[in-house]
Amino acid sequence: MAETAYLTVEDLHVHFQGRKRIFQAAPPPIKAVNGVSFEIPAGKTFGLVGESGSGKSTIARALLRLAPIKDGSVKVANAEVTEFDASDIKDYRAQVQVVFQDPYSSLNPSLVVSEIVGELITEHRGIPKGDERDRMVGDLLEQVGLGRHFLERFPYELSGGQRQRIAIARALSVQPDMIICDEATSALDVSIQSQVINLLEDIQEQTGVSFLFIAHDLSVVRHISHDVGVLYLGYLVESGPSERVYTETAHPYTAMLLAAEPIPDPERQKRRAAVRRIYQIDAEPPSPANMPKGCPFTNRCALVMDICHDEMPGVTEVQGGGTTRCHLHTSGPKLNGASVIPLLLEHSQGQ
Ligand SMILES: Nc1ncnc2c1ncn2[C@@H]1O[C@H](COP(=O)(O)OP(=O)(O)OP(=O)(O)O)[C@@H](O)[C@H]1O
Ligand code: SF4
Ligand SMILES: [Mg+2]
Incomplete structure (x- = not known):
């Protein structure tokens, strides 16, 4: 049976208009998100990865109607978010x-945990401050692996991992349909990071909540995500079922991100090192205010062809599920949605 989509994003474009200065022409818009489409089924996790500035947070903000949507559609439980009025938006933002990455700045430092977690219960569920609310907050603290004795603590009395658990408890307090984790584990030590990821997985199993899980690092999203999307300069260059993206990688940029990550298997590590050598890893990506005519990855791509400089690749389907944006699938070697890895290894041997 097909899964029911909770969130459907179609051809999303987000442009920021720079401020016009007196006697000067208006600056070109910053094209932060360009034609991005993906779906998150109810109760599943979509991992979104990409370098700094690739548009991850802008997508998250656009989903909440906090960034200027230039074009495209965002549907939540079949309702069109781009057409919501102010009162719909208020209800939707509770759902x-x-x-965020830094719970210290997102948790009010002058409030104790019972207030921080209880606030939204009062605002959205109408339960006033008092014993009933404290009991609910206590249950939430237990759900996120903290005891009730945290009720009267201030954020500064907590470790980074504990603060992130409080932020998760606060998010859960309104019984949301979806939680966006924007680099939620990036500032944590590796062992704490995996504890928080395990906690999120348990919460999903218990509550059926959907997650949009944003990170820089493919290895972090791998464990938690059912599907993964890879962003480059606001373009979703590859997406698909998590295992397929990692093993049958379709886009040279995804392969570059994977090649940068250490893995314990020495044979695969050797192959990754070979792939890594052929990229211009240190080359700067172009500016989103001055996008090239063709593929934005041309100056770093090991497999660049003439067509790549002139034409932006369209979205094509990948064997094993998902989509990609790369001319290699339709021109030159015409991979037709197959993995790009054999081609990269062959190329690295010829260097
Ligand atoms: N309010 C804004 N006004 C103008 N440009 C913006 C604004 N917000 C984001 N941008 C630009 O949009 C692009 C995408 O930024 P975004 O913050 O979404 O990236 P990101 O992938 O979340 O990066 P990071 O990993 O550093 O958090 C960047 O070029 C950024 O400078
Ligand atoms: S379109 Fe060309 S430059 Fe862009 S990723 Fe594919 S091969 Fe590389
Ligand atoms: Mg961000």
Whole structure:
């Protein structure tokens, strides 16, 4: 049976208009998100990865109507978010909660945990401050692996991992349909990071909440995500079922990100090192205010062809599920949605 989509994003474009200065022409818009489409089924996790500035947070903000949507559609439980009025937006923002990288700046430092977690219960569920609310907050603290004795603590009395658990408890307090985790585990030590990821997985199993899980690093999203999307300069260059993206990688940029990550298997590590050598890893990506005519990855890509400089590749389907944006699938070697890895290894041997 087909899964029901909770969130459907279609051909999303987000442009920021720079400020016009007196006696000067208006600066070109910053094209932060360009034709991005993906779906998150109810109760599943979509991992979104990409370098700094690739548009991850802008997508998250656009989903919440906090960034200027230039074009495209965002549907939540079949309702068109781009057409919501102010009162719809208020209800919707309670259904879609966000947990940020730095809970210290997102948790009010002058409030104790019972207030921080209880606030939204009062605002959205109408339960006033008091014993009933404290009991609910205590249950939430237990759900995120903290005891009730945290109720009267201030954020500064907590470790980074504990603060992130409080931020998750606050998000859960309104029984949301979806939680956006924007680099929610990036500032944590590796062992704490995996504890928080395990906690999120348990919460999903218990509550059926959907996650949009944003990170820089493919290895972090691998474990938690059912599907993964890879962003480059606001373009979704590859997406698909998590295992397929890691093993049958379709886009040279995804292969570059994977090649940068250490893995314990020495044979695969050797192959990754070979792939890594053929990229211009240190080359700067172009500016989103001055996008090239063709593929934005041309100056770093090991397999660049003439057509790549002139034409932006369209979206094509990948064997094993998902999509990609790369001319190699339709021109030159015409991979037709097959993995790009054999081609990269062959190329690295010829260097
Ligand atoms: N309010 C804004 N006004 C103008 N440009 C913006 C604004 N917000 C983001 N941008 C630009 O949009 C692009 C995408 O930024 P975004 O913050 O979404 O990237 P990101 O992938 O979340 O990066 P990071 O990993 O550093 O958090 C960048 O070029 C950024 O400078
Ligand atoms: S379109 Fe060309 S430059 Fe862009 S990723 Fe594919 S091969 Fe590389
Ligand atoms: Mg960001």
